[in-house]
Amino acid sequence: MRILVVDDEPDLIESVRLGFTLQWREVDVIGASRGEAGLDAVEHDLPDIVLLDIGLPDIDGFEVLRQIRAFSDVPVVMLTAHDDSMDKVKGLELGADDYVTKPFNHLELMARVKAVLRRLDLPAPASRAPSFRSGDLEVDFARQEARLRGVRLDLTPTEYRLLYHLVRNAGHVLQHGTLLAKVWGREYVDEVDYIRVYIRRLRDKLGDDPDAPRYIRTERGLGYRFLTDEPV
Known part of the structure; x- marks a missing residue:
């Protein structure tokens, strides 16, 4: 090291x-x-x-x-x-x-x-589902990568971990502290700036408009919800 x-x-x-x-x-x-x-x-x-x-x-x-x-x-x-x-x-x-x-x-x-x-150690798949699909986005858990309209997204390990936990809980609100603990660790639960910056970076790579989100919706005062193809 x-x-x-x-x-x-x-x-x-x-x-x-x-x-x-x-x-x-x-x-x-x-x-x-x-x-x-x-x-x-x-x-x-x-x-x-x-x-x-x-x-x-x-x-x-x-x-x-x-x-x-x-x-x-x-x-x-x-x-x-x-x-x-x-x-x-x-x-x-x-x-x-x-x-x-x-x-x-x-x-x-x-x-x-x-x-x-x-x-840097990406999360292992938590279920037998090999991938997640929503619209033009596919997250391949086995390969630990995401593709948008068939094109592989250039995600950092932290960005992938954030996306991973969002899609694993698609349709449900993940609070700021929960996401921070899952992605960064329990000692980061108060570092809200971290989650805001990385959500913004992830949205940029997904081409997601925060005012009219297709994938990641901000739930004011609570956290974030990954949207599914089905009504929430």
Whole structure:
């Protein structure tokens, strides 16, 4: 397991290295103090996960994330000194997998990293039904992929998990906390921004209009319902 920490504070990189290696012996922590060096490390050192600071001296973390997503799906956890909801939403929309505010407890950071890595393991089929169909959408549980009008959708593991749980409960309302616990884990049940951003990303890929939904309906104050071909 290789973790890349991109941060301009050498003490923080060393602290993360020490904290992780003491608790998780098979981890190799490498560091980069600038955005360009971080991009090179993602490309050549092939880390399993990246911890990326927003406030870098050469390129801000959002731009580094944007460039990473142009060539890699490596999980990225953003690090920031400010607990700003707008920054969090921006990072998630650019493709970040999670967000941790400095200063952080190393056990909390490790728990977040492990939670992100767990989400890469896609859920196994929960029933014998090989697939789900609704209109032009088909979700193939065996292949763990979705197709719209026969074309495979380019979904991230988290987007697929979200779609999976929605269609498994098609016709029923899933509350925000329920979806957050199923997709991200119980420690994320209050992170409503996460679910809003990923629902928006999923709707974009499905071509779904939130004002006249074909697939995902927002149930105000409750959560979301995946619509079926039958009246609900």
